[in-house]
Amino acid sequence: MAGIYIHIPYCKKLCSYCDFYHIISDNDHSLFLDALKKEIEIRQDYLNRETVSTIYFGGGTPSVLSIKEIEFILDILRKNFIIESENEITIEVNPDDIRDNYFRELKNLGINRISLGVQSWRDEDLRFLNRRHTSEQSADALASAFAAGFENVSIDLIYGIPGMTTEHLASNLIRTFSYDIKHLSAYHLTIEPDTVFGKMKQKNRLNETDEEESVAEFNLLIEKTEEAGFVHYEISNFSKPGYISLHNTNYWRQVSYLGLGPSAHSFNGYSRQWNVRNLKKYANSLKGNKTFFEKEELDLKTKFNEYILTSLRTMWGIDLQYVEKAFEKEGYDYVINLAGKFINYGLMEQKENALTLTNQGKMISDNIISEFIMPVQKD
Numbered sequence: 001m002a003g004i005y006i007h008i009p010y011c012k013k014l015c016s017y018c019d020f021y022h023i024i025s026d027n028d029h030s031l032f033l034d035a036l037k038k039e040i041e042i043r044q045d046y047l048n049r050e051t052v053s054t055i056y057f058g059g060g061t062p063s064v065l066s067i068k069e070i071e072f073i074l075d076i077l078r079k080n081f082i083i084e085s086e087n088e089i090t091i092e093v094n095p096d097d098i099r100d101n102y103f104r105e106l107k108n109l110g111i112n113r114i115s116l117g118v119q120s121w122r123d124e125d126l127r128f129l130n131r132r133h134t135s136e137q138s139a140d141a142l143a144s145a146f147a148a149g150f151e152n153v154s155i156d157l158i159y160g161i162p163g164m165t166t167e168h169l170a171s172n173l174i175r176t177f178s179y180d181i182k183h184l185s186a187y188h189l190t191i192e193p194d195t196v197f198g199k200m201k202q203k204n205r206l207n208e209t210d211e212e213e214s215v216a217e218f219n220l221l222i223e224k225t226e227e228a229g230f231v232h233y234e235i236s237n238f239s240k241p242g243y244i245s246l247h248n249t250n251y252w253r254q255v256s257y258l259g260l261g262p263s264a265h266s267f268n269g270y271s272r273q274w275n276v277r278n279l280k281k282y283a284n285s286l287k288g289n290k291t292f293f294e295k296e297e298l299d300l301k302t303k304f305n306e307y308i309l310t311s312l313r314t315m316w317g318i319d320l321q322y323v324e325k326a327f328e329k330e331g332y333d334y335v336i337n338l339a340g341k342f343i344n345y346g347l348m349e350q351k352e353n354a355l356t357l358t359n360q361g362k363m364i365s366d367n368i369i370s371e372f373i374m375p376v377q378k379d
């Protein structure tokens with residue numbers, strides 16, 4: 001079962017932490033939609049005619065598109081791919097994009113999962129992040145999604161925001177769990193160099209959250225999500241039982257996926273490719289039948305590294321049987337030897353054939369994962 005990701009490159013305003021490819025939107029999306037149609041048609045064999053079980057509209061901001069534009073994209077996908085009837089179709093929505101009947105109409109198109117970019121229930125955090133919505137708009141959007149009959153609703157939250165305390169995060173979580181959401185993605189704010197915050201950091205104008213506070217907030221997140229009945233199935237993702245994000249889980253479990261639109265990544269088990277991160281270049285290349293992506297064939301070490309990088313972040317962890325089969329004795333011995341050290345420190349644990357991070361290990365997951373990464377020599 002494969003997945004399809006569509007990158008909608010438009011946003012109405014620049015968030016200060018944003019490192020995703022986007023351009024500030026006008027109302028004319030025809031350049032993108034024409035190019036996307038062509039990309040879908042020429043890449044209809046990328047997934048080897050595998051049945052598509054998940055579709056994900058991400059961005060950018062998919063909810064800047066009209067219902068007609070989303071319908072247009074789904075129609076072309078349905079014409080060019082075999083889409084499973086019991087599928088998961090997710091759309092990321094910004095709370096202030098909700099207009100009359102928007103959720104009902106999304107539901108009528110077959111979309112069955114909403115990912116709402118709440119980020120924080122504190123308006124001072126939203127202003128600091130330069131988000132364009134308020135907490136009141138988030139509450140209205142949630143009410144509207146539930147009223148339209150959406151059952152599978154996810155919320156995005158950001159913690160580790162400068163000025164945020166564990167008390168603030170605790171009240172954010174209490175408010176979050178007062179709604180019947182089925183999924184929560186909670187990310188620590190990261191400061192990337194090419195962002196507004198990155199530039200403020202370079203000029204020493206940003207007081208980042210210190211490590212002690214970050215650890216305290218992450219601990220609180222783990223504790224409160226568990227109390228609320230959520231399963232911590234990936235470092236930043238929590239779900240009610242039976243509601244993990246199938247689309248994202250496929251990424252972490254090496255399932256093939258096709259990424260469409262500027263900057264989107266694709267993976268088919270053998271190679272990884274990524275589309276040009278520029279809408280005009282993307283559209284012009286497709287129009288002129290020129291290459292619009294870069295591609296990397298994956299050697300065994302790169303596949304190993306990708307497997308470690310993704311699996312160790314999840315509750316399923318490293319599957320030792322899979323490692324032995326896919327990476328032979330050398331890969332297996334390498335993992336066992338390294339894991340022994342982390343198990344002794346209480347950072348990892350082994351249950352039958354799975355090696356996973358303990359809660360303590362999750363705090364320093366990036367450091368642990370980097371120790372497993374094998375050096376790869378590139379030509």
Ligand code: SF4
Pocket residue numbers: 010011012013014015018019020021022059060061
């Ligand atoms: S809405 Fe999302 S993609 Fe757009 S600027 Fe904000 S964080 Fe970036």
